[in-house]
Amino acid sequence: METTSRAEPQDAMGGGDETGGPGGHGAAQGVPGARRAVEGYLMAQFPWYGLDEAFTGPRWLMQVGMAADGAVEHGSTGHGDEPSLRGELGGEADQRFTVVVTVASRPGRRSPDGNGMLEATSVSSAAWLAGSGLLSCTWPAQMERALRQDWLEQQTAIAWELADDLDGGGWSTLSLPVDGVPTDFLYRESEYGWVLAGAAPHGVHIGAYGRGMSAYGLGFAVVKDIEGYAERTTPAT
Template identity: 75%
Template sequence: METTSRLAGETGPAAQGVPGARRAVDGFLMAAFPWYGLDAAFAGPRWLMQVGAAADGTVEHCSTGHGEEPSLRVETNPEDQSFAVVVTVASRPVRHSADGTGVLEATSVSTAAWLAGSGLLSRTFPIEMEHSLRQDWLDQQTGVAWELADDLDGPGWSTLSLPVDGVPADFHYRESEYGWVLAGSAQEGVHLGAYGRGMSAYGLGFAVVKDVALYEKEATAHESR
């Protein structure tokens, strides 16, 4: 599978240890590609998530959240959570690494599928599982997600048509007990992935985020809680 997902680091509140809302916004504004969220038909809360960057700081992918921010706290029932996350991945060819010592693989729809699949797992794993077993479970399921992302034409996926900037586009789509994942491409030279739970993928639409304030306001509100 052509992907930079395992090479990309993350910037943002968790990685930088600076004010989360401001750092998240700054990271998104550094992206040299348009990033996506749900379109105007979605009227619920919106919030910024992580930004993935290469070793030289080039932003490779970023995620926007919609609905209720998922929680892994024991007192939270995963069945009651309703959210959708959109992952935007820059479309890039094979290229040399910043230090010239290696090669970064190209990004593809499979990259978006992998990021979406692993993102869903990281936010929906069984909270009742013994802590010592969680990493083994995550490693196993992440391996499955990797294999599925590398076989988008296989039986594990179906096709779902959804609007991207108002234009119908075909996505690879699959469901599991933990939620749903989809992946496809946009008109702006980027690949899109998405995952969610408690919110149906059917009927969703994607659009370029033109006003970061819609997400910045929510990011600030979450940080203040």
């Protein structure tokens, strides 16, 4: 999967998209960020997943990742507080969020220029995107800025190795509903939050990560109105 190469965590969720950070910040001048963000999601040829209707808090969009041929490969929907790098101020501990990553299931295939092969996507792809996504919004409170890059490189390598070894001892099994059907996910916790990944219907894989919200008891469902996420509203109860 071209968009899941060992890129920096802050880039791993974005692939070739230009929408910027969470919610499409950094949009081109004159184009509303939320509108720009949702347009990428509307281009996808697969359904997006988010938390089911049991979650009644704020919902928001992050980014889509695209392959070299322009096809949408993955994207993320956010729930709760929008994560930010606030560890320096001690605010990280107060954040409560869950991000759901949807990854299109793709076979190995030739690159658009015919000169190489694009990797197949798998549950490991979802696990990698979720793990790197959690890293991108994590900043150990006591760490100096000068040491952050070394920390990121070390933790990114660990996340990649864990995603590449889903049968290893770093993962446990957690059953959660997907469209109302109990589904097994691979799950792991760390001091920074939790990550899970598994297969889903409709030709996609699901990854998720979060902090401050327990993964136990969550449920996933196809997003019926992705444009509603762009409005950053709290659904009516």
